[in-house]
Amino acid sequence: MSAFFDAWHYDGKNAVRRKVEVQIIGRQFFLLETEQRHGPFAFSDVEYVTRKDDADVYGLKAADGWRLMLSGPVPSDLSAMLPARRNYGGWVDRLGFGKAAVAFTLASAAAVAIVLLSPQWLAPLIPDSVDEKLGDALVGDFGGRFCSTPAGDAALKKLVASLDANPDDLQVEVAKIDMVNAVALPGGKVILFDGLVKQARSPDEVAGVLAHEIGHVREKHVMQALLRQMGLAVVLGGIDGNSGALVNNMLSMSYSRESEAEADAHSMKALGGANISPIGTASFFDRLSKMDGSANSGTSDNDIAGYMSSHPLSRSRKDAFEKSIVKGKNYKPALTPAEWTELKTMCTQDRNAKSGFGFDFN
Amino acid sequence: MNDDLSHRHSAFRFYGSWLEFARIAFPNLLLTIVTLGIYRFWATTREREYLWSKTEFIDERLEWTGKGIELFVGFVMAFLLIGLPLIVIQLISQGLIFRGEAILAGVITLMMFLLLFYLTGVAYFRALRYRLSRTYWRGIRGGSDDPGLQYGLAYMWKSVVGWLPIFLGVPWSMISLWNDRWNAMSFGPHRFSATAEWKPLMKRYLLFYLVPFLLFMGAVVFGISMAASGGTSDALGSTGIAIGAIFAIIAVLSLYIFLPLAALAYYSKYFRLAVGGLRLHNLEFDFRARAPDWILFFLANMAIVICTLGIGYIFMPYRNWKFFIDHMEAYGEINIDDLTQSETVVAKHGEGLLDAFDVGAI
Numbered sequence: 088m089s090a091f092f093d094a095w096h097y098d099g100k101n102a103v104r105r106k107v108e109v110q111i112i113g114r115q116f117f118l119l120e121t122e123q124r125h126g127p128f129a130f131s132d133v134e135y136v137t138r139k140d141d142a143d144v145y146g147l148k149a150a151d152g153w154r155l156m157l158s159g160p161v162p163s164d165l166s167a168m169l170p171a172r173r174n175y176g177g178w179v180d181r182l183g184f185g186k187a188a189v190a191f192t193l194a195s196a197a198a199v200a201i202v203l204l205s206p207q208w209l210a211p212l213i214p215d216s217v218d219e220k221l222g223d224a225l226v227g228d229f230g231g232r233f234c235s236t237p238a239g240d241a242a243l244k245k246l247v248a249s250l251d252a253n254p255d256d257l258q259v260e261v262a263k264i265d266m267v268n269a270v271a272l273p274g275g276k277v278i279l280f281d282g283l284v285k286q287a288r289s290p291d292e293v294a295g296v297l298a299h300e301i302g303h304v305r306e307k308h309v310m311q312a313l314l315r316q317m318g319l320a321v322v323l324g325g326i327d328g329n330s331g332a333l334v335n336n337m338l339s340m341s342y343s344r345e346s347e348a349e350a351d352a353h354s355m356k357a358l359g360g361a362n363i364s365p366i367g368t369a370s371f372f373d374r375l376s377k378m379d380g381s382a383n384s385g386t387s388d389n390d391i392a393g394y395m396s397s398h399p400l401s402r403s404r405k406d407a408f409e410k411s412i413v414k415g416k417n418y419k420p421a422l423t424p425a426e427w428t429e430l431k432t433m434c435t436q437d438r439n440a441k442s443g444f445g446f447d448f449n
Numbered sequence: 450m451n452d453d454l455s456h457r458h459s460a461f462r463f464y465g466s467w468l469e470f471a472r473i474a475f476p477n478l479l480l481t482i483v484t485l486g487i488y489r490f491w492a493t494t495r496e497r498e499y500l501w502s503k504t505e506f507i508d509e510r511l512e513w514t515g516k517g518i519e520l521f522v523g524f525v526m527a528f529l530l531i532g533l534p535l536i537v538i539q540l541i542s543q544g545l546i547f548r549g550e551a552i553l554a555g556v557i558t559l560m561m562f563l564l565l566f567y568l569t570g571v572a573y574f575r576a577l578r579y580r581l582s583r584t585y586w587r588g589i590r591g592g593s594d595d596p597g598l599q600y601g602l603a604y605m606w607k608s609v610v611g612w613l614p615i616f617l618g619v620p621w622s623m624i625s626l627w628n629d630r631w632n633a634m635s636f637g638p639h640r641f642s643a644t645a646e647w648k649p650l651m652k653r654y655l656l657f658y659l660v661p662f663l664l665f666m667g668a669v670v671f672g673i674s675m676a677a678s679g680g681t682s683d684a685l686g687s688t689g690i691a692i693g694a695i696f697a698i699i700a701v702l703s704l705y706i707f708l709p710l711a712a713l714a715y716y717s718k719y720f721r722l723a724v725g726g727l728r729l730h731n732l733e734f735d736f737r738a739r740a741p742d743w744i745l746f747f748l749a750n751m752a753i754v755i756c757t758l759g760i761g762y763i764f765m766p767y768r769n770w771k772f773f774i775d776h777m778e779a780y781g782e783i784n785i786d787d788l789t790q791s792e793t794v795v796a797k798h799g800e801g802l803l804d805a806f807d808v809g810a811i
Contacts, residue, residue, distance in 0.1 A: 097588025102637070104509070104587060139502045139510045140464075146514075152588035152790050154512075175480070175491065184476060191483040198485070225544045320486060375751035406516070 099152025145227035202318030210307040222274020239433030242426035249361040271303035290422035295368025302353025372405035460779040465503035490515030515583035570604025591636035592793030645726025657711035735778035
């Protein structure tokens, strides 16, 4: 069977435009010019290229630049042999726009949900040895900034032992850095900055903060946050630049608020178990809230500032710690006055510890 | 045929309509959102297919044959080969700072910066190569056999040499790099020749360069003359301060207005010179947009984006392409028998590097 149909053709070898007739013979076709016959070509090699003005443009597999351009009504015996037009791209065209949009939405929601929720289940599955190696790789000896004196170490050890049942998997250190801060890192590492210890008015305050950081370690928050960050980076990697980073930050921020609240709860429980009064920690947050201004705002968590920051507002944390005070309970100080002095002056006494942070070469 | 005056002599014509483009851009936006950005590679491809197919050169439309999957694979490769190692290196260097190895961390960060600098150059080159290799006219495409690795080095040293003499060498480095890029490209059997000169660009560059100084000088002169004409009484002194304040505001505003205008005036001249120095066999090119055209174009773009609360942003590819084609000119002749197929290699992946660094082509 053969049929004829007018078309334009480029052979891809040079730029000459050829007016041809398509002659169909079974599953193959020839292109007939006035004095030349091109082909045979197999219909199975024909690919859809693009729509150009009023013409559909077809190419041929492995023939660079070969083009067949058909315009006007194409006879059914020819169009039946040609590949379908491409509009949105393979998947969307097969499903249809509406269905594809719904399917993509569901798949995206599922991917985000998995990334956000799975770290909670995955983090405990990661072996402690990996956690430890990661911690060592990140911190090492902290550039020699850890302070150590026999009496100070003993005081710190006593504090940790009173707050946690398995103090041996923890590595708590005081670093000679003049900042009011403390961090929990992979591998059970907790670092108290000397600035925090120095400004504390009682060992109970330090105990509360330390118990909070131990809470991060015990709840595997660090590994969770790492996994979540990596997952979000992959899932949101498709979104370009700023909007992706914004979504990423908002999501991880809400999770970090949750973690902070969990760590606070852990801290209150540990303080209760050790018979240490939470009032010291409450007064620590009270002083912090005067610094961050939340003392005057008069509102709690509904405040926008509180919502956007990674830590709950100091004021609401102060209130929570105050509420956890059990009236009539016979609280004991976390350390004896002598131990407390040793801990507080540990970094001043230890002349071998390097001070400062970052680029400083004393 | 559309043969109005402004188009009468141009070999390039654009037949697109923004309403047609909207029917592509809006579904693209929706699909991009529901796929967390992954569809944007296919979205870009669909937009280019449309824009190219509505662009006529002499007597035939252009064809875009790039595929969404190519851009996607390019992006994934850039992510795996550059993104992930960068994250790891950043972690390592943070760990090194923690350990006090600040010098080593600094060296690693510097190496990372140099590598990114190099790859940015390579990315510019490969984006142009990719676009030419996917653009067909009468079944013939462009391309380059140069992988752009040398260009990456040239990009580094020429940029640095341009910055060294207090940024006065920037016009030289921009023009010189444009020439390097285009001299490596070809279309069909013919190689592009780019011989743009940088010296004619200096006057415009100095205008842009000197705007802050001129404004400052103007302010000083104005201030002195005001002071000289002003009396010594307190009343006049306070009006003098008021006038001074108003003038300071005007000075800041004019910095925000004149500096972008001067930048556009410079870029307009740069693009005119760069395209004007381009040749392909017997064809010469010209870009007719002058500074006022660019300024109007950018003001209109800003107005569109602002008035539509940002949605108008999706029309920017349309507006950019239309502006580009409307002002492109070509002179000379083409022998279509001699315009044979390009023998350059066709890379299978798209603008991954470029995408990763978010830089524009051409």
